[in-house]
Structure formats: C-alpha cells, structure tokens
Amino acid sequence: MTVTSGRRERKKAATRQKIADTALRLFLERGYDAVGIRDVAAEADVAVTTVFSHFASKEALVFEQDQDFERRLTQAVTGREPHEPLIPALRHEVLALVRHCTAEGAAPIWRMIDASPALREYEESMRLRHAESLAASIAADPGLSATTTACRTIARFVIDAYSLAREAADPEPAVDEIFRMIEAAWEVALPPRCA
Amino acid sequence: MTVTSGRRERKKAATRQKIADTALRLFLERGYDAVGIRDVAAEADVAVTTVFSHFASKEALVFEQDQDFERRLTQAVTGREPHEPLIPALRHEVLALVRHCTAEGAAPIWRMIDASPALREYEESMRLRHAESLAASIAADPGLSATTTACRTIARFVIDAYSLAREAADPEPAVDEIFRMIEAAWEVALPPRCA
DNA sequence: TTCTAAACCCTAACCGTTAGTGTTACGGTC
DNA sequence: GACCGTAACACTAACGGTTAGGGTTTAGAA
Numbered sequence: 001m002t003v004t005s006g007r008r009e010r011k012k013a014a015t016r017q018k019i020a021d022t023a024l025r026l027f028l029e030r031g032y033d034a035v036g037i038r039d040v041a042a043e044a045d046v047a048v049t050t051v052f053s054h055f056a057s058k059e060a061l062v063f064e065q066d067q068d069f070e071r072r073l074t075q076a077v078t079g080r081e082p083h084e085p086l087i088p089a090l091r092h093e094v095l096a097l098v099r100h101c102t103a104e105g106a107a108p109i110w111r112m113i114d115a116s117p118a119l120r121e122y123e124e125s126m127r128l129r130h131a132e133s134l135a136a137s138i139a140a141d142p143g144l145s146a147t148t149t150a151c152r153t154i155a156r157f158v159i160d161a162y163s164l165a166r167e168a169a170d171p172e173p174a175v176d177e178i179f180r181m182i183e184a185a186w187e188v189a190l191p192p193r194c195a
Numbered sequence: 196m197t198v199t200s201g202r203r204e205r206k207k208a209a210t211r212q213k214i215a216d217t218a219l220r221l222f223l224e225r226g227y228d229a230v231g232i233r234d235v236a237a238e239a240d241v242a243v244t245t246v247f248s249h250f251a252s253k254e255a256l257v258f259e260q261d262q263d264f265e266r267r268l269t270q271a272v273t274g275r276e277p278h279e280p281l282i283p284a285l286r287h288e289v290l291a292l293v294r295h296c297t298a299e300g301a302a303p304i305w306r307m308i309d310a311s312p313a314l315r316e317y318e319e320s321m322r323l324r325h326a327e328s329l330a331a332s333i334a335a336d337p338g339l340s341a342t343t344t345a346c347r348t349i350a351r352f353v354i355d356a357y358s359l360a361r362e363a364a365d366p367e368p369a370v371d372e373i374f375r376m377i378e379a380a381w382e383v384a385l386p387p388r389c390a
Numbered sequence: 391t392t393c394t395a396a397a398c399c400c401t402a403a404c405c406g407t408t409a410g411t412g413t414t415a416c417g418g419t420c
Numbered sequence: 421g422a423c424c425g426t427a428a429c430a431c432t433a434a435c436g437g438t439t440a441g442g443g444t445t446t447a448g449a450a
Contacts, residue, residue, distance in 0.1 A: 008447050012397070036436060049439080058437065092403045124323055125316040147371050152359055153376055160351040164344065174344050177384075181348055184383040185376035203416050207428065232406060244408080245444045253406065
C-alpha cells in the first residue's frame, strides 16, 4: 500500500540483475546452446526456480529490456506534441531503436541471437506483442480516425520496419526507405479529409 | 535414381499421414497441451522417434500443409501472366488463402492454435519464413526493379495482410483494406517510370 | 513483538527432443 | 532367385527447459 521503496525491492532487483548479467556473460562466453539454466543458476548462486520466478523462459534472459522497447514505441505515439503527425514521430523512434541495436557494443549479442533459432523465434513473438500494443496506442489517439484494421496494419508495418532495417546492410537509409512506404500506406488508410 | 514410386514410398507417406491424422484428432479431442508426443505415437502405433523423423516438432504436426501455403504464394508471383501487375495477383492469392483458413470446417483448428502460445509462436516463425521466400520470388522477377529492402518490405506486408485479415472480424473486406495500403506502399517503392 | 507474505531454496518430476543402437523389408544388382 | 545396401522404423536412455510441491528466511506491517 505504501511506497515500498525498501530493502526488499532493492534486493529483488539486484537478484534479477545478477541473474541477467550472469546469463548474458555465460551465453557470450560459451554460446547460448552450450549454457544450461542450471549453469546460469549455479553461477549466479541462486536456485533454478528463482531464475524462472524472474524470467519466464531461457530466451527472456537475453531480451531483458523488452519492456523498455515496447514503452518507447507507445510513448512515441501517446507522448508526441499535439498536431505532430504520427508517422514521422514513429520514424524518429524506430531510427533511434535501430541505431541502438546496431551500435558497436551490441554486435555480439545480435550475432548470438541470429545464430539461435530459439532466440529468433522468441524475438518474433515479442515483436508481435509490441505491434499489438502499438496498435492499441494508435487506435486510442483521439486525433486519428482510422479503422481498427488500419491501426493494426500500420503497427505491424512499423515493427516490420524496425526488424528489416536492423538486418539491412545499411540500416539507417533502410529506415527511411521503408517509412516512405509506410507513409504512403497510412495516407490511403485515412478518410479523405484527415490530411 | 529411378522414379521410385514403389511400396516403400507409399508406406512412408501412409505412416506420415496416419501420424498427422492421429495427432490432429487427439489434439482436437483433448486439447493440444493435454496430449503428449508419447500419446500421439502410441495411438498412431509408431515409435516416438518415428514421429520426429516425419515432423520436426510437436507444433509441426498441426501445420502439416505449411509448404503448400508457401508454394502458393511464390507461385502467385512467378506464375502470373506477363505484364500482370504484382500486387493484385498477390491480393487474389491472399484472399483465397484467407477464405480457406476461415472456412467452416477449419474453425476448431484455428481456435486451438489461437489458444496455444506455442502454436501461435510457431506460426509466427513460419510466416517469417514465408515472407523470406516471397521476398526472394519478388526480387527474382525481371520485370520489377525494386531494391532488396523494398522487396523484403512488401513481402512482409503481404504476409501481415494474411495474418491480420484472418483475425479480423470480417476477413474479406479486411484483405481489400490492407491491400489498398500495400498498393500505395508499393507505388512509392518503385522508381518513377515503373508504373 | 508478532504476524504475514514475498522471496528464495530444494527435490523431483514432466515433457519435448535427440543420440545411440539395433531390426526389418524394400529395391536394385548379380 | 539369392544378395546386399539402405531407408524406415523400433527401443532405450538420456538431456535440458520448465513446473509443482513444500519448506525456510526475512522485510515490513500491525
């Protein structure tokens, strides 16, 4: 009921972080498949059940900041200036996310993800979740009057843009190229006088 | 080396079919999660290892006609009349696929899929594979001059259209609505004189 | 202080999946 | 028609992610 910013929460967060850090370190050292949950638990000095109380699956250990990602996308919609158009705001945010993922230090992690079918599959289903929540944000915007289908469609397209650009040889121009397509799609989705 | 349409191949196909039929029946009777691979194997009167020699995973038992789906999409691109435009051809094929999936008899299967996270996840990664092979077909068309990124983008959008329309309250109009958006996206992706 | 419940631990199991090792029987060869 | 290579299948045992069940500690509320 209270603020509960006490020791308990700090300890819990520390445990979670220790597990995530240990897991990522081991995965990068020995390879994702070569490291078992029991290894992670032992190295982080916690029980296997504790790992699963913090993370829903082995794959979730790798995508620890999943929720950040989702929040930034919805924020780009709900937190933009009044009358600021939707698509450019999303383009800007996706560009930032792609830059973040293709930055120097992130390369080994993404190499590991691309090498593991399980991780790729997990990331795909994550993206679908993100698309759904993005679609909800867009649909909730009172300044926009698009159908449910159009909102969900644009949300998917935006998530596709992120995914495709990240894999492209030259990510930043790819964002621009794909967003030109999205912009065109969005314009025909709106009723005539909603320019 | 020869045609090998002999008894061996027929027996193999029969085994595969028996496994698939048994699995689908049990899944629908008792629920996907309530049926184990060992149950399927026992009921189909084969060894567990035989199941996995025919199907790569438990989920693959449900999406038996996966390859049909992929072939139909690429065929819609590679097999269309000369000068027949790309997007309407794809729209036509997606419409047929959506009709097929939303037909009366298919409802219980899709209800089961929607209810199981594992099956949903599997379907998502299947779709990504289909998008990749569709992108390859589009990129290989000598009559089109789009960038690699544009081809991959349009392929994703088309697969999204299938997925979103299938889930929509009214699937067929949804296909039309989404394909209007795709058409607009495709037009800005082409260089100026490729109308 | 006392009580509650959240966080954690341990054990044992479940289930999908695979490796290792045969066994059968089809299909081509002499 | 006997013979051999091998594809298809069987059996066992295990591996690894995941969960249930039940117990212990401790932060924080009463």
